[in-house]
Amino acid sequence: MSGISRRTLVNEVGGLILFSFLPISSAKAAQLVDLRIWPSPEYTRITLEHDVPIPFKYTMVRNGSSVKMVVLIEGLTLTTKLKNLVSKQQPNDPYISGITASQYSSKTVQLVINFKQDVDPQVFSLKPFGEYKYRLVFDLYPAVEKDPIMALIRKEESEPDAIGRILAQVAEGQQRMEENRAEAEQDSIGDLIAGITSGNIVPMKPGDLGYMEQPSKEKPKSSKAPVTKQPKKEQPKTTPRRGRERVLVVMVDPGHGGEDPGAVGKRYRTKEKEVVLSISRILVAELNKVQGFKAMLTRDRDYFVPLNRRVQKARAAKADFFVSVHADAWVKPTARGSSIFALDTRGRVSTQNKWLARNQNNADLIGGVNVTRHDKQIAKILLDMSFTAQVSDSLAYGKKILTEIAKINTLHKSRVEQANFAVLKAPDIPSVLVETAFISNPQEEQKLRTRAFQRKVACAIGNGILKGFGRSGSLS
Numbered sequence: 001m002s003g004i005s006r007r008t009l010v011n012e013v014g015g016l017i018l019f020s021f022l023p024i025s026s027a028k029a030a031q032l033v034d035l036r037i038w039p040s041p042e043y044t045r046i047t048l049e050h051d052v053p054i055p056f057k058y059t060m061v062r063n064g065s066s067v068k069m070v071v072l073i074e075g076l077t078l079t080t081k082l083k084n085l086v087s088k089q090q091p092n093d094p095y096i097s098g099i100t101a102s103q104y105s106s107k108t109v110q111l112v113i114n115f116k117q118d119v120d121p122q123v124f125s126l127k128p129f130g131e132y133k134y135r136l137v138f139d140l141y142p143a144v145e146k147d148p149i150m151a152l153i154r155k156e157e158s159e160p161d162a163i164g165r166i167l168a169q170v171a172e173g174q175q176r177m178e179e180n181r182a183e184a185e186q187d188s189i190g191d192l193i194a195g196i197t198s199g200n201i202v203p204m205k206p207g208d209l210g211y212m213e214q215p216s217k218e219k220p221k222s223s224k225a226p227v228t229k230q231p232k233k234e235q236p237k238t239t240p241r242r243g244r245e246r247v248l249v250v251m252v253d254p255g256h257g258g259e260d261p262g263a264v265g266k267r268y269r270t271k272e273k274e275v276v277l278s279i280s281r282i283l284v285a286e287l288n289k290v291q292g293f294k295a296m297l298t299r300d301r302d303y304f305v306p307l308n309r310r311v312q313k314a315r316a317a318k319a320d321f322f323v324s325v326h327a328d329a330w331v332k333p334t335a336r337g338s339s340i341f342a343l344d345t346r347g348r349v350s351t352q353n354k355w356l357a358r359n360q361n362n363a364d365l366i367g368g369v370n371v372t373r374h375d376k377q378i379a380k381i382l383l384d385m386s387f388t389a390q391v392s393d394s395l396a397y398g399k400k401i402l403t404e405i406a407k408i409n410t411l412h413k414s415r416v417e418q419a420n421f422a423v424l425k426a427p428d429i430p431s432v433l434v435e436t437a438f439i440s441n442p443q444e445e446q447k448l449r450t451r452a453f454q455r456k457v458a459c460a461i462g463n464g465i466l467k468g469f470g471r472s473g474s475l476s
Helices: 006-011 080-086 148-158 162-198 272-287 307-316 351-361 363-367 373-383 388-405 442-448 451-468
Strands: 020-022 032-038 044-050 056-063 066-074 096-105 108-115 119-126 134-142 248-254 293-297 321-328 339-343 417-419 431-438
Touching (some): 032 080, 162 307, 248 272, 272 451
Parallel strands (some): 248 321, 321 431
Antiparallel strands (some): 032 044, 056 066, 096 108, 119 134
């Protein structure tokens, strides 16, 4: 018998933690459907998909620098398929150094997961949803967080008055919204004054709309009038525009990821999660070339981020704007065009938009989330706050983005729509969701696959954001 023996498991020293377990009685032998590993700098997820509920136990074994997790799964036998699945572990995984599988007893399989560094695991089970059967999920976070945004989030979550901290953050964010609104208006006025001063913009005079004198029919006299030197006209003094005292932060959210593929095109089997990540990367790269802007991603590769964590990242980064990038889908392949959504708080939403929001909000059920009582409490508090200013600002930014997207693609609707998307529920951050095109439409699916169209969409979104903040200039 390979792996860790019963005696070793009992006698292991240096931080052995008692087995955690989920007592479930299984009526028949379980079959392992799949084992998936999603490595990322933020965390690595291991998903064991199985056809019936399974009893399991796990423990963390720490002995000096050696850190491992031992998992016992009842009702399984070690098969060639299981051995092959274990080999999916990637050498560049930042946390896992290796996985072994062995037959612990006649009806129990043992998995030993060895780590490159200490981890803080979250283990939970998921019931069947969508195309997935039962799932046992191991989310392996670093014991010491290196990502500054994630470190801040985890620190705040562990504070005794975490809710008070959230409320303080929201108040700070709402103050930023007011400042940005005022500065955008000032920037627009400043651009107008600068244009008039430089001669690029000619102001209208009252007579411009009235009688225009016709040129004289008389021939001009041959003698030239003496040339008199006109005194140099003194330029009006203008007050220099006040520069922004801080960098504007834009959080770009590529939808779906990892366990959640999003919508899948019928003709080319294009996955939404891959297309929107590509578009989002271009958008962030282009915005970061603009002075005074800092763009960030909620995920930079193929892994799942829970919906509330996406908003948490934006708030922790003190984001001034949040844009979630998606590719639309509908039951009829003829549906086409781009759409922009802001949050709806009144409940007057079309049937199609309700269906769309429900599908997008199901991301947590598909991707898999360990929802705690604390998460639910914070979500309720945030929902009880006023979204009036946020929705108003979101609609204004959304209109700017929609105008830019109309230049490069057909619009599904000519106005900013509203729906109850979970990722837009930040009362302190103007937020929009962009449906770039219909991946369920074969022609638009083909366009979404091309780098040229992805770039056009990314730059259009970026130009709308710049204009929303009163900035001139153009991304291309």
